[in-house]
Amino acid sequence: MDTTPPRWKRRKEARPAEIIESALTLFVDKGYAATRLDDVAKLAGVTKGTVYLYFDNKEELFKAVVRETVLPNLEFAETVVAEHQGSSEALLWHLLERWAERMTESPTTGIAKLMIAEAGNFPELARFYMDEVVLRSRKLFSAVIERGIQSGEFRPVDVALATRATTAPLMMTKVWSQSFALCDPEIIDLRTFARFHFELMMAGLRA
Amino acid sequence: MDTTPPRWKRRKEARPAEIIESALTLFVDKGYAATRLDDVAKLAGVTKGTVYLYFDNKEELFKAVVRETVLPNLEFAETVVAEHQGSSEALLWHLLERWAERMTESPTTGIAKLMIAEAGNFPELARFYMDEVVLRSRKLFSAVIERGIQSGEFRPVDVALATRATTAPLMMTKVWSQSFALCDPEIIDLRTFARFHFELMMAGLRA
Amino acid sequence: MDTTPPRWKRRKEARPAEIIESALTLFVDKGYAATRLDDVAKLAGVTKGTVYLYFDNKEELFKAVVRETVLPNLEFAETVVAEHQGSSEALLWHLLERWAERMTESPTTGIAKLMIAEAGNFPELARFYMDEVVLRSRKLFSAVIERGIQSGEFRPVDVALATRATTAPLMMTKVWSQSFALCDPEIIDLRTFARFHFELMMAGLRA
Amino acid sequence: MDTTPPRWKRRKEARPAEIIESALTLFVDKGYAATRLDDVAKLAGVTKGTVYLYFDNKEELFKAVVRETVLPNLEFAETVVAEHQGSSEALLWHLLERWAERMTESPTTGIAKLMIAEAGNFPELARFYMDEVVLRSRKLFSAVIERGIQSGEFRPVDVALATRATTAPLMMTKVWSQSFALCDPEIIDLRTFARFHFELMMAGLRA
DNA sequence: AATGAATGAGCCTTCATTCAT
């Protein structure tokens, strides 16, 4: 009986996703350039050649990582907004809380750090990210704030600025902790910080 | 007769600073790995060999860039705080306004983007940056907020969280615009945003 | 109801020949190294794995291409010589004309170009080609020339040299046009050239 | 006293020529694809990296080899024709003899074999070779034949065909012997063959 | 008999680093 494990297994359907996940981890961790395809392959349990079966080259793999990883979260959030019943303040908090949770769970948010680092080197991808992720996210938050203003819940502030004021702190904190997790002695809990900033800000936002 | 002053004489002392400045620009622009020493040298008007006259290797140059570039700003801010007379709110705004101005003028703030991208690859440098820049900055803002609470100007909030809430939005906005300058259709003015967020937040912070 | 005949049944015996034909085309076109087995397979309407069912490796396929493709022509020519009645000059021209026609029709003659390029890399194959093709061809032409000399038709020239003088021009022209078809503005018709050179040469060869 | 030889020497002016010569040798010997830049470098006494100091990539090196190697011979021949006094037949033989000598001496003629093998893979280079070498050579021989016809020395034959008939045999024989030197038992002397074919052909060409 | 996913050795290419000048 030959008990040596087969040198490889056919996994055609699962492979791309596995490779993308490995690549995501390493890209986020080490950056684009410092990530070797050899390591991506090893982490995915295959060899370098296999990566090239599914992706034309490193750059295409990078783009696939961004594209595939980033959209699902957003779609979910858009559903939440569409279906929401209740006050705009409650909705705003709901979105932020969900976001904070997501950030804590999945490596997906690492993409933001990646894009910050590599946008300059991949203009085309930057544009995709800007259009499909950033602008869509902003539109989401803007809509909620706009609604609050219309309904008289919020003061008539500049919506674009308020949108940034709402999202930037959470984003920065996540990106930051991703980078400095190992040497920041004052890690703060994401949800706690989100709530703290939300309340501070709402004091100025409420009509 | 060539009467132009012998440039190289003045240069002898200036060289390291010139190289650091070139390196800063390129590191911020393209990231650590994607920056070639050849290009750094070219931008500084010297050859690759000369870079090695002043810096042991690429990593040391990187560290020097971070070290040399980041401290002056901070020292200035510390002086401002020490010498300030007047309300804590005024001081807080003064710091933020100064910071926003600095960010707009000099490439220095690009360091933050750099460190976000490369902290994982240079733990030692990350620690240096954390200790010498981040924690000192936080201490600065924390002190002001603490003072406001002591004096009864501010409500007795969690100082650590309030510090982040004060600084993160500005930071994020700067980092972001540095990366996506070319494809973000909704660039916002840094100082305007700083003021907007400051006022929003102060509504919740004032006693 | 699918009434198309089951193609694979007829194919079983035809496969190797189909693969060899595809390989011939690509080897001649791109050279040995630049030809990918993937492309050979695709052109033959099979997959890479199938190629390995019939040929041990790329080198063996190459050898098979040379071996299988080159001999039939020669055998035919040998029959012609053996059965010829009439003058040596007529026979010589008959051979050349036949050859020129063959060259124009079939890709087979591309083998010569291939062997010129790869003889150095495949010494064993070069020897096979030399023995089974080149020397046999030379012997064929030499015999005719020899006969012409014996019969008093031709002057008593050096047979070896005369053989080369007879065959080289046609060969060169074919090889050349195969390589430079796309950029030679002065393509000449093979048969016309063969006739032209034959007549020129015969003037010197006739007794 | 350190007697270890220096790891390398500055040879900026000589390097490109040395590398081209090595590349020529190996390209002619093994073909384009089968030649490793490592081997080219080794043969030139440098390392792989050095090759890239002078040539952008393998393809550019290849083009340089062809360009640099091929022209000098031709220029010399053009001078010969321009300055010739005497019969066209003598000039024709002079050219052929010179050419045969050249072929025997220098590896340069290997270029022809190379171009035959790789023309299909480098269309741009093929065009260069066609324009700068082939057509110029043909023009050279054509001019001589034309002159002979004008002067009544030669019969009024088709010049294009006569040009090929004059040059093809020598070319073929050289290319052939370059490829099959090791296994051809009947190597013929180039000059002897040139003379033989020339006389045969002249019998048909003379008026 | 045929497939095609997976492998892994090999080569081209880049670039941080060295060192004779």
Place this chain on the structure above:
DNA sequence: GATGAATGAAGGCTCATTCAT
């Protein structure tokens, strides 16, 4: 102090070859 030719290790990518299905 400065140069830039040369190095060599590292990594992206290709493709002949294998083998479970």
